[in-house]
Amino acid sequence: MTTQLHDVENWVKDRIKQDEITKYLVDGKDFIPDTEIEGKLVANRSPEKARVRDALAKSLAIETLTPDETAMLLHVEDPVLLAEMKDTALRVKKKVYDNRIVTFAPLYMGNYCVNNCLYCGFRKDNHEAKRNVLTMEEIRKEIEVLAGKIGHKRLIAVYGEHPETGIDYIVESLKTIYDVKVNTKYGIGNIRRVNVNAAPLSIEELKLLRVSGIGTYQVFQETYHHDTYGRIHPKGTIKANYQWRLYCMHRALEAGIDDVGIGALFGLYDWKFEVMGLVYHAWELETKLGIGPHTVSFPRLEPAFNSPLSVESPYRISDEILKRIILVIRLAIPYTGMIITARENAEMRREAISFGVTQTDASTKIGIGSYSDENPDQAENKQQFMLGDTRSLDEVIREFSEKHSITSFCTAGYRCGRTGECIMELLRSGKEGKFCKLNAVLTFQEWLDDFASDETKLRAQSVLQKEIEEIREQMPAIFPQFMECYERIKKGERDLYF
Ligand code: SAM
Ligand code: SF4
DSSP, X not given: OOOOHHHHHHHHHTSOOTHHHHTTOBXXXXXXXXXXXXXXXXXXXXXXXXXXXXXXXXXXTTOOOOHHHHHHHHTOOOHHHHHHHHHHHXXXXXXXXXXXXXEEEEEEEEOOOSOOOTTOTTOTTOTXXXXXXXXXXXXXXXXXXXXXXXXXXXXXXXXXXXXXXXXXXXXXHHHHHHHOOEEOSSSEEOOOEEEEEOSOOOHHHHHHHHHTTEEEEEOOOBOOOHHHHHHHSOTTSGGGOHHHHHTHHHHHHHTTOOOEEXXXXXXXXXXXXXXXXXHHHHHHHHHHHSOOOSEEEOOBOOOOTTOTHHHHOTTOOOHHHHHHHHHHHHHHSTTSEEEEOTTSOHHHHHHHHHHTOOEEEOSOOOSTTXXXXXXXXXXXXXXXXXXXXOOOHHHHHHHHHHTTOEEEXXXXXXXXXXXXXXXXXXXXXXXXXXXXXXXXXXXXXXXHHHHOOHHHHHHHHHHHHHHHHHHHHHOTTTHHHHHHHHHHHHTTOOOOOO
């Protein structure tokens, strides 16, 4: 690390721009009314069947549920109603996303951090953590493996909050990632979409991120509960400022990044409250800025090295509760993409994908620099937490194919301007699905030719054939043009999309 201690302290002092919080407050208050949320959770404790069914009809029409409707669904215990909820969730997912699953890989860029979140292994007081930041050369090596050997097209780049990995580093690292092109068996492999998970940024910084070609800007609120948030993010740190974090998506949208991802870290406070927080956040973005979250994440608190809260929190959730959370989010914010990661084990991921989740990672490594390391040290003090599913992308895709799902490597949406309000409308109306269907087949074929094992190729054939048949039936006008692209892909051309 080259930054001196006093430079770090000065950097921290200047981070929060109070005017970029104040301007969004209404009567000095933010949009998470804790008492109102608690009240709605109590008032909707015994939901009537008819009201639950009305809410499900709204979900099926891809309308966002109100906080009261969400609170009601959070309390359903009747097994018949629960089965109806699950069935509706499945239909909602099918209507918006059909049988497509998007895959990506996380890339941890650095673990220096000025914050002290009590649940995270990267917190500054964890003096036993091994710290590192990838150099541009090291990033190139990671991408050569991710894009050249595994075949990923999408990344989520994860950054600690520190001057070593400030906005200049983020911008430079995105450029480096996009620049790497690797020869593959039949074509060229490259990363085509980089989503970013980084601490809240100012509007000026977010404008720089927009022009550097970011996909989704993702920040998790961790907990929406004000008091809990204050307790677990020690005073004097940047992260202690709840509202600086809460309004980062407002700033992103104002800066022209119209593709944003929200999330809560489940296990820090009451799970029902957190789901309500996510729904209030989605409503706020939809109604005030015209664009809801493109993705919602619901990571669960995992044991992190030297971070006692990560194991001691009384609010840690069971597998059953996690499934309920996924179910209610799918119904309450029906248009949104939902992400489950390799933190969860294979069985949980399988089930989550069956009724709600649309994106997942594979071949995942979360040690810094560990994709290109032949013998990666997965020691607990080198990574944020331990993974639950370490299967390769090839294995995961084979399983999806067996379940008749197609893995989409499509990254066309944001490159063709299908983001923000435009994508919201396309998702709600089901029209985005048409582009996605075409691009899913093209990109899947690309990946199969370049990276798949023989066994996976074999399993994928029936899914591909079925998709091509459906395109022929459902989009006869575009079918000849599509087939021409498909043949060109098979001959080794790459990155063709609609
Ligand atoms: N430093 C940035 C921030 O906090 O926004 C981004 C990087 S941070 C590593 C990404 C996310 O990791 C956090 O938003 C948090 O939800 C999650 N995280 C931290 N500790 C965790 C733990 N023990 N288990 C699971 N997720 C954790
Ligand atoms: Fe730093 Fe983010 Fe970890 Fe908090 S969650 S300690 S901000 S890396």
